Amino acid sequence: MPERRTVTSAEVRARLRARRTEDEHTPAPSSPPNAGSSTVYREAAVLLGFFDAADLVGLGEPPYDQALRDFVVRDCERVSTPVGTRWCLAPRVRSATLETLRGRDELLGTLAATRPRAADTGRVMAEAYLRGSARDVEGQSMDQLSGTLRFAEWLAAAPRTTATLTKQGVHLPDVGAVRRAIEVTAILQPLRLLADDHFVGRRAELGLLSEYVEDRTSFPGLAACQPVAVYGPGGVGKSALVSRLLLDHVWTVDHRSLPLCYLTFDRADLLPQLPLTLLAEAAHQLGLLSPEAADDARRLERAVHRTLANARGVIDEGNAGTLPDHLRDDEDELIRRFGLVADAASGRPPVPLIMVLDTMERAQRHGPDAMARLWDFLDRLQRAHPLLRLVFAGRSPLGPPSRTLALPGLEPALAVEFLRHQLGAAGIRVDKEFLRSVTERIGENPLSLRLAAEVIRREGEEGLRADEDLRRILSTLEDEEVQAVLYRRVLDHLDDPDLKRIASPGLTLRLITPDLIRQVLAVPCRLGEVDDARARQLFRLLAEEGTLMDPVPGREALVHRADVRRTTLPLLRRDSPEGTRDIHRRAVEYYGALDGVEARAEELYHRLALGQDAGILDARWTPEAGVLLDGALDELPASSRVYLADRLRFAVDRDTLGAADSTVWARQTVRRGRDLLDAGKPAEALSLLRGRPEEGGRAEIAVLEIEALAMLGRMDEARHREALARRQVLRTGDASGFVEIALLGARIAEDLAQFAEALGILDLARRAARALPTPVPLLRVDVARLRAYRRSGAGRSPEATALRRAVLEAADGLSHRERVFHPTLVRDLAAEVGEEMPELVSDTARLLGVAVEGWAGTTLGDSLTEDDVQDFTSVAVGREATLPAGWDAFTSGERGEEIAAYLDTAPEHGDEWISALVKSYRVETDRPTFESLRAEDAEPSSEGDSP
Structure with a gap:
């Protein structure tokens, strides 16, 4: 390969302005219109994922301003980037421009025209591939893979240039392989973030878990397997421990790695009451991580989604009764197939399959019936694949059939080692005796130790060695209070006074952006006038505080570290209630003026935090936004917790339900009552439904009460309640409720072979249904009438014949x-x-x-x-x-x-x-x-x- 030399910017401009008289490959399609400066700009931007117009000033022919403006308007489009909204070439322009370039050296020359940006991963990886320095996709980070995919897609639209680069020996990524690597990394990267290079200790726990998951004994059922449930308070390192377990096995070099699945209930689409959602994700992950099982796993995933779609259709329709039996039977077939997929992934000789279910406390929120459903499903899964090794992680014990592994703070020696690692990463070396004295004062909780390390980094050893008041305070506090005190001590050492003013109140927001600093935080935090430049400066300073903040990938946004926010937010609300409410009100106004699902979710979050009424919340609620609020439940006042739990279909205990207003109580009771009836617990449902007698006039409560009585065999009582309910809703003018009650009453009469009575009730329902705006209720009534005629032997009567024509x-x-x-x-x-x-x-x-x-x-x-x-x-x-x-x-x-x-x-x-x-x-x-x-x-x- 000829020796490469550095190309000067002057040479680049000369080359880009030069007209080409020859081409190394087959002639490309006609060049984009408007040659001259536009061509220079296109070529300068052809390998840029995004750019500022100012980046291209001076490259084209005078007059620069007009030529650049014409180029941007005609050939570019706006894109959102990690550093704000920028420009990029339109796809048709990029592909046409790539086809006019000669090969590797000319493409590299275009990169010299603009300064590099680390956030532009497309440019970074384009240069890496052109210079031959790119890693294989399996070894790339998520950011690198994102850039690689962008570069690969650019080249896929420019086949002639791709062919030339291949002839020149440039190794080009395959789009399909990159996308698969991104999916694999999406599974593994969260594990790596949780169990990074500074993970220390927990050797006994890791040893116990490793011994369990590596055991090749076949266990036909959960009772025989006794899966391990890791539990402990927030911040103690449960997720880090199970992540370390998985990474140790997936990347084991000395022996065959074990197939694995990592399922976290942090994901709102994984539902314990619909365990097939877990099966679909498990099949998806096995197909990605175990190529030998990929085809069967993909087919299984499709089959599971088909069954889920059918089941959800019936659930969403909301008619009386449970799922059709054949939809329930499908689970058995899908579980059997999962066993076959797991067998293929396990190889020969077979090895165990690790399945981790993390953040079990979120699953438990769905209530005991949902958990019973999950246990039953997992037991059948264990029987289908006896080498399955289930591991749970949550904040409380799960009880039998699991065996518990409590995770307290680190042992004293490991706490010292953990703190030493944290300080070592910051280049600080201190003696072991000092480290021991720190752990004795603040305890062994990993989050407390991380915050203590940050205090030491900022203050030196004397920060925790000499302050007697701090030592005395820390020795008397619980873990979360210790963390709050250390957090505030960290804030005390922020250099910029305005940064110090927004850091703690900013916890009120779930997201921090320059715009939110300027429009929401500035006044409550007494910042005075804050223009866009100052807001961005404060944002950059806040982003540098890695102990406090995490960046949002691909966006100009920050989030507070989840463990820090969880422990300090309650104290902020206690110490500054008015300031917190002011921020919530301003955030409602800010997000209410924006479009999009995320903005609506944040608006709802702040309305919930203010404890606003159900009617106001209902007017702003959307299901898509609700999904993004799953993690906020513990941060809200009692009435808002009930509201959100109801909207997210979480179970609420009766004591908490008592805090709900009439509307939310009814919705939550209907949902819980429906679940109890579907679980075959009509007596328990009846007791719940009668918890507020004054609400019994609601049609939705009456329908479930009638069902419960019928399931209990109390048919006379059910029929009496149905007649009473019809009269009640008739007085309120609820035509829709009348139809639902009447359909149920008619069905009970039909099942008792009282067909004349059923037809009489349906005639009343028909009158109400005709007043409704949609045709569906009337059609439901008429098809029920047709069935009653047929079953009574009058299917050929003139009335039935006329009705049949109307139904058709x-x-x-x-x-x-x-x-x-x-x-x-x-x-x-x-x-x-x-x-x-x-x-x-x-x-x-x-x-x-x-x-x-x-x-x-x-x-x-x-x-x-x-x-x-x-x-x-x-x-x-x-x-x-x-x-x-x-x-x-x-x-x-x-x-x-x-x-x-x-x-x-x-x-x-x-x-x-x-x-x-x-x-x-x-x-x-x-x-x-x-x-x-x-x-x-x-x-x-x-x-x-x-x-």
């Missing part, structure tokens, strides 16, 4: 969105008019799946001939579908997709399949809604099969 017309008017959001309505329609409107049958198959177990599955199987099945198989194979060996190996959702796709082809035996599916749907709809909970094995009703 209304069903034809349902939009796709309405069908997706009302899957059980679509199923009920298919059961009554599916043969006249076959698309309802295929829609039901897609939305709810197809059962092959239970009476509905038996009915379907008995209704199909071998020729019918053969026709389905031949059409499916013709579509190159991947068919498992038998139907039992499908989930209901996969069966539904295959059958719906078959019906969409208008096959020869389509009518026979539609007829069979309609019969199976009728078995499902005719099954007694509440009787089934007491008599699961009852024969299906055979009456009313006639159309």
